[in-house]
Amino acid sequence: MKLLDPFSVVLMAALMCAVMSAVLFGARRGFPAEVRGLTYWGAALAVQVFSAFCFALRGTLPDVLVLPVANVLFVFGNGLCVIGLRRFYGLAPRWPMLGGACGFALVGMLYYLVVEPDYAARVAWMSVPITLISGAQLVLVLRHGRRKLATLFFGSLIAVNTVLVTVRGVVALTHGAALVDVTRPGLFQGFYLAVTALQPALLAVGFLMVAYERLRLILERRSASDPLTGVLNRRGFGDAYAREVARMARMRQHARTLALLSVDLDHFKMINDRFGHAEGDRVLVSVAQMVGSALRESDVLARFGGEEFIVLLPDTDGKRAIGVAQRVQRLLREAHAGELPSCTASIGVAVQTDPEEPLDALLSRADEALYRAKENGRNRIETWQAAA
Known part of the structure; x- marks a missing residue:
């Protein structure tokens, strides 16, 4: 029983690859520079379209012309997906390895087409670079991917593809062409054709899901960060404070405390007036880095x-x-020797022992201590004390 027409499946796969390639190239414009790899995936699917059309030319042109080109393009397209995934995770592309995989595919196809024609051997030979490429994708996702639903979906698709290609190669070696020739009717052949037709588009969807998850995290980080210094803004601090207070409440029996420093640079307006706002911004960035260096990771x-x-x-x-x-004051005194305008800071300190106390109350107490430091001559540290 003939389950699927190979020619129709190839054309359907080409159409889906073309559509998803256009989607990826179009989506690339909407992503920030931190989300890389979309261009490579769009190019990979475009290459797969040409590979599919070459496969469709079997019977019209000699196999010795179309099959090597089609298979090398297929390997190259899959390799571009690995390149795109490496770029997505901030890794350098490995072009020599991709070139080696394409060369390996070309040599095997020509040998088993011209020197020793053998369909099963060609299938087994081609399964090697495709399995390695698919396995490389899986390793990248497992090693660098976030444990999110999008990553799980994407990784599962890659795993299915890896297993399927490996099994087909093994079957070709053990059972010959009868079970792997897609031009012959059979359950395994039909299943392989169906998965092969859907897999490129599904993998592209999976990669887009992972990319959009990265975009969401970037936007969340930007909304919670100060654009000049890169540290948290009010919103981000409020979220971090809420998490810390919740942890404090859960561990109330251990009598945990937390402290808050309100740090204000002394006479900063004079720096802006004398050196300009650009120099003032450089001072703020430098101060943020110095204060951060004085802190723990928590x-x-x-x-x-x-x-x-x-x-x-x-x-x-x-x-x-x-x-x-x-420590913060000492770093400020020591850091600005000549390179940037020197500055000092007044600091107010407040301690919280009750997790029920609202953030505004804690900030108000720290600000009171800061105000007292300013009143008492600046470049001082004052601690909030309850009124007698």
């Missing part, structure tokens, strides 16, 4: 606008918070 740094920075110190009491504040 600490949170945010810019609340202008020259005001806020530091959240989990599991920190007042004494240790003052030590951090002193």
Whole structure:
């Protein structure tokens, strides 16, 4: 029983690849520069279209002309997917390996077409580079992909493709052409044709899902970050504070505390007036980097606008918070020797022991301490004390 017409399947695959190639090239314009690889995937599908048309020319042109070209293009298209995936994960492309895979495919196709014609041997030979390429994609996704639904879907598609190509190659070696020749009727042949027709488009959809997940994370990060210094903004700080307070509430029995530093650069307006706003911006960026270098990985740094920075110190009491504040002041004194205008900072310290206290109240207490530091001569550290 003939399940599928190979010619129709090839044309359907070419059409889907062409559509998804156009989608990927079009979608590329809507992604920021941090999301890479879409162009390679669009090009990969375009190459697959040409490969499919070459396969469709069997019977019209001699096999020795169309099959080597079709198979090398097929390998090259799959290899471009690996290149695109490597770029997506911030890795350098490996063009020599792709060139080697294409050369391997060409040599095998010519040998088993001209020197020793053998359909099963051609299938087994071609399964080697395709399996390695598909396996390389799977390794990249497993090693670098985020544990999200989009990545799971994408990785599953790659795994299915890897297994299917491997099984077909093994079957070709063990059972000959009877079970792998797609021009012959059979359940395995029909299943392979159907999957082969759908797989490129499905893989492109999977990659798009992963790309959109990356885009969502980028947009979330941008919405929570200060564009000048790269540290958190008010919104991002509020989210980080909420997470820390929730952790504090869960561990209430351990009497955890957290501290907050309100850091304000002294006479920053004079820096802007004297050196210009561009130089002032450079100072702010430098200060953010220096303050960040004084903190632990668990600490949170945010810019609340202008020259005001806020530091959240989990599991920190007042004494240790003052030590951090002193370290920040020392870094500021030592850092700006000649390269940037020098500046100092006044710092207010407040400690929170009750997870029910709202953030606004904690900020208000830190601001009171900061105001007292400004009143007492600037370049000082003051701790909030309850009114007697």
